[in-house]
Amino acid sequence: MYEKLKKAFIELSEEAGILDSEINITARRLTPKEAIGETERQDFPLLHGKESLIQADFRGALGQAFTDMPRDFNGKIREILDFNFDNNGERALFIATLNAVMRFLGKTERTIHCKNESPELCSQEIVKNIIEKHGEKICVGIVGFQPAIIDHFSKTISPENIRITDLDKENIGKEKYGVVVWDGHTMAEEIFKVCDVILATGSTIANNSLGELTDLSEKYGKPIYFYGTTVAGPASILNLNRLCFKAS
Known part of the structure; x- marks a missing residue:
């Protein structure tokens, strides 16, 4: 990659x-x-x-x-x-x-992180976008702990229909917004098995796990979306689905 x-x-x-x-x-x-x-x-x-x-x-x-x-x-x-x-x-x-x-060079856009109330508004837009594309009766897998996105999904489709993986030891095994956080080191494939749609932080390109996620997306036929500014340029080059509504 x-x-x-x-x-x-x-x-x-x-x-x-x-x-x-x-x-x-x-x-x-x-x-x-x-x-x-x-x-x-x-x-x-x-x-x-x-x-x-x-x-x-x-x-x-x-x-x-x-x-x-x-x-x-x-x-x-x-x-x-x-x-x-x-x-x-x-x-x-x-x-x-x-x-x-x-x-x-004008080859990508929205490379600056949103601020103040905008991360909250962006999270709402992300949830709305996923629901509009895939419906409310889905299980959503969220790769990376992003509290606003998790919170808004839990209020929309309920915590029972959400799975989360993260690499932070302080989050793993803890309940966040009604969802227990799985270990991203060991449960990366499991989240693709049980979920209908995957939403992943764009910082996976920086920690070198994005390639594994796209491979698993193809293996299990599950759509994957990446959010955030980190993945702006890579998403343009690699033709990844990116959701980032409030960045500048």
């Missing part, structure tokens, strides 16, 4: 004549307030240091990526492409930079 993204990124950069550009890419970690603003809901992982949002700036075009290994970087596009992509920190820098460059 990363080889495909890297190849596409090289082709885009060469076509635009920016691969060897002297313009620097600057990636930095955003504070929770910068990233998500003031939210009434306080259980977003971003607000508790579980994840960080890094931001790349290329000629004024911004791209972001969620990661549990935030790193600062200042360099050129070619240096990013020389990464081995063998840890979450390197992958997040690559994805943030890819999103920024693709935004600059």
